[in-house]
Amino acid sequence: MRPLNLFAKAAVILSIFFMSAFAEGSFAEGSFVQVITPKENTLQTELTLNVVLGIDKKRLDAVEVGVFPDMKSLDLSRSESTACVNISLTLGENMVLVRAYKEGVLVSEESRSVYVSSQLYHQFRYPPKEYSKSYFHNDENEKLCAKCHDMSVNEVENVAFEDITKSNCYGCHKNINSQKYAHAPSANWLCTSCHQESKKGVSKYLTKEPMDASCFECHKENQELWSSAKYRHEPLDAGHCDKCHNPHSGPYSMFIRKDVNEICLGCHKSKDMETLQSQNSACAGTSYGSLCIDCHTPHASNRPFFLKKRFDEVKK
Numbered sequence: 001m002r003p004l005n006l007f008a009k010a011a012v013i014l015s016i017f018f019m020s021a022f023a024e025g026s027f028a029e030g031s032f033v034q035v036i037t038p039k040e041n042t043l044q045t046e047l048t049l050n051v052v053l054g055i056d057k058k059r060l061d062a063v064e065v066g067v068f069p070d071m072k073s074l075d076l077s078r079s080e081s082t083a084c085v086n087i088s089l090t091l092g093e094n095m096v097l098v099r100a101y102k103e104g105v106l107v108s109e110e111s112r113s114v115y116v117s118s119q120l121y122h123q124f125r126y127p128p129k130e131y132s133k134s135y136f137h138n139d140e141n142e143k144l145c146a147k148c149h150d151m152s153v154n155e156v157e158n159v160a161f162e163d164i165t166k167s168n169c170y171g172c173h174k175n176i177n178s179q180k181y182a183h184a185p186s187a188n189w190l191c192t193s194c195h196q197e198s199k200k201g202v203s204k205y206l207t208k209e210p211m212d213a214s215c216f217e218c219h220k221e222n223q224e225l226w227s228s229a230k231y232r233h234e235p236l237d238a239g240h241c242d243k244c245h246n247p248h249s250g251p252y253s254m255f256i257r258k259d260v261n262e263i264c265l266g267c268h269k270s271k272d273m274e275t276l277q278s279q280n281s282a283c284a285g286t287s288y289g290s291l292c293i294d295c296h297t298p299h300a301s302n303r304p305f306f307l308k309k310r311f312d313e314v315k316k
Ligand code: HEC
Pocket: 036, 037, 050, 051, 052, 075, 080, 081, 082, 083, 084, 085, 086, 087, 141, 144, 145, 146, 147, 148, 149, 171, 172, 173
């Protein structure tokens, strides 16, 4: 990914240089394409992103959007001067390119840097400092879409949509639930069961922080079991269920963010596990092809080390 990004960056710098020279001579002020969303240096956690453009159809007849080389051509057949597309990202830095063409010639190129972070990979845990979370759903931004999209909430508390495409959130966010294992409230498009907090001028759809309070509104039995347990796993105790579970959907059972052993080893380094093994610990780690959760629960237990069985039983 990295060499491509560098290549793309070089291409942008070159073309910006080219364009400014070009624009001064031949064109009046104003650009061909206005990137309405995303903002430069946006930080996020999901691998899908919406790109919305204001376009000047007199000056261009084709637009491509994406992270090079995965570019999507936009449909400009509509009469409006707004074009919308949903694209895929990868973990880490993504340089989103917007290329405009007139009669097959590249006439403008814009870019936006977007960083997808993950707590579970050391290399993606700490985004470069220029990136920050930018929220979308405030009145000012929504006004830009309301002409064509219904921006209101049309879900009924605890009632799943029979036809999920009827949710007002579906059109713009359909990819958020498209991975193999989806979480019931998200898959049923009951988005505001978790996105229930709002802050004026920031977003209408924030979540509780830490977010376990939201999870426990529905998972009451787990809360009772875990809060009374003698030993609680640190990330759970801190309320960060979403460090391990993607609240929407994921490629692994229970929508955990990585394969189960990988998720444990993301925080408990394999080097430490090797040390444990060399000390003849009963902690078999991955060496016998066993799963961490064969012996440990990921949440809480009355046994030390969150063991599922008694210590002497594990030892055998
Ligand atoms: C002039 C009308 C118009 C405006 C304004 C508009 N959209 Fe759209 N948008 C559409 C139409 C029509 C579609 C569905 C047809 C299509 O896919 O082109 C759409 C589709 C989308 C999609 C789905 C694209 C995909 O790849 O499936 C997203 C995301 C989106 N709009 C976001 C936005 C956002 C965010 C705004 C406000 C910043 C906005 N749109 C403003 C007309 C508009």
